[in-house]
Amino acid sequence: MQKKVLLVYGGFSAEREVSISSEKDIATALxxxxxxxxxxxxxxxxxxxxxxxxxxxxxxxxxxxxxxGEDGEIQGLLDMLQIPYTHSSLKxxxxxxxxxxxxxxxxxxxxxxARGQVMSYAQYLQKKSGLELPYVVKPVADGSSxxxxxxxxxxxxxxxxxxxENAKILVEEYIAGRELTVMCLNGKAHVVTELKASNEFYDxxxxxxxxxxxxxxxxxxxxxxxxxxxxYAEIVHxxxxxxxxxxxxxxxxxxxxxxxLEINTNPGMTSLSLVxxxxxxxxxxxxxxxxxxxxxxxxxxx
Numbered sequence: 001m002q003k004k005v006l007l008v009y010g011g012f013s014a015e016r017e018v019s020i021s022s023e024k025d026i027a028t029a030l031x032x033x034x035x036x037x038x039x040x041x042x043x044x045x046x047x048x049x050x051x052x053x054x055x056x057x058x059x060x061x062x063x064x065x066x067x068x069g070e071d072g073e074i075q076g077l078l079d080m081l082q083i084p085y086t087h088s089s090l091k092x093x094x095x096x097x098x099x100x101x102x103x104x105x106x107x108x109x110x111x112x113x114a115r116g117q118v119m120s121y122a123q124y125l126q127k128k129s130g131l132e133l134p135y136v137v138k139p140v141a142d143g144s145s146x147x148x149x150x151x152x153x154x155x156x157x158x159x160x161x162x163x164x165e166n167a168k169i170l171v172e173e174y175i176a177g178r179e180l181t182v183m184c185l186n187g188k189a190h191v192v193t194e195l196k197a198s199n200e201f202y203d204x205x206x207x208x209x210x211x212x213x214x215x216x217x218x219x220x221x222x223x224x225x226x227x228x229x230x231x232y233a234e235i236v237h238x239x240x241x242x243x244x245x246x247x248x249x250x251x252x253x254x255x256x257x258x259x260x261l262e263i264n265t266n267p268g269m270t271s272l273s274l275v276x277x278x279x280x281x282x283x284x285x286x287x288x289x290x291x292x293x294x295x296x297x298x299x300x301x302x
């Protein structure tokens with residue numbers, strides 16, 4: 001019997017357009033594997049619930065990025081409805097989206113992280129003149145480098161802006177060096193990619209604009225550094241309890257070594273995305289990768 005997959009995309013986050021741009025490729029891949037695919041652009045939660053009730057899909061493919069999509073919200077809904085979904089569980093998704101909590105768990109498991117502190121934007125405005133330079137300011141819970149500021153000199157602090165003074169942010173030491181990333185699939189890390197962005201760092205524009213970033217795969221690194229990246233990715237994936245797929249981002253320099261920046265429990269699947277590239281390197285086609293995600297789908301059992 002043909003399995004019915006509801007591919008949900010779009011959503012309510014700042015990464016809505018990224019989700020939309022990857023939807024057709026995912027749908028085509030799943031159809032090529034023999035699934036009946038229902039494509040749903042999420043703009044209204046009640047309509048989504050009604051669709052789930054009417055269609056009764058075997059699996060929901062979670063094609064949502066950012067808040068409400070990969071932070072435990074959609075996962076909790078599907079857990080309650082007892083509908084299996086791709087990617088990680090509510091707990092792993094919520095923890096993975098919280099950069100400070102992820103770093104704390106990683107550090108407890110022997111993974112090196114950057115020093116930092118969580119504060120509100122209002123607190124930052126009061127403390128910024130006394131913070132040690134250089135440092136990075138980022139939302140505690142958001143993805144795709146949205147709202148990230150690098151403060152190298154005092155005047156850079158004036159560029160840091162968030163709409164709400166209650167916004168929860170992470171201020172951490174700036175780790176100079178090479179930008180590295182590792183996909184972990186079913187607990188196994190295969191290869192390290194180095195990212196050389198034409199921008200100052202691997203920001204939203206660099207991630208999703210063709211020609212803005214050079215992907216070097218495999219990264220030209222000392223073997224010890226490569227193995228550390230692979231090991232760290234596997235440790236964090238396991239420590240958070242991720243299901244099927246995750247991607248860890250690192251910085252590396254000789255002084256600090258390999259330093260974890262963050263984990264992504266629902267990595268991008270656009271034509272410019274890193275995970276499909278690393279999967280291909282490991283001998284896994286895009287269609288096979290999507291198929292593996294559906295086969296690994298689960299929900300919390302009552």
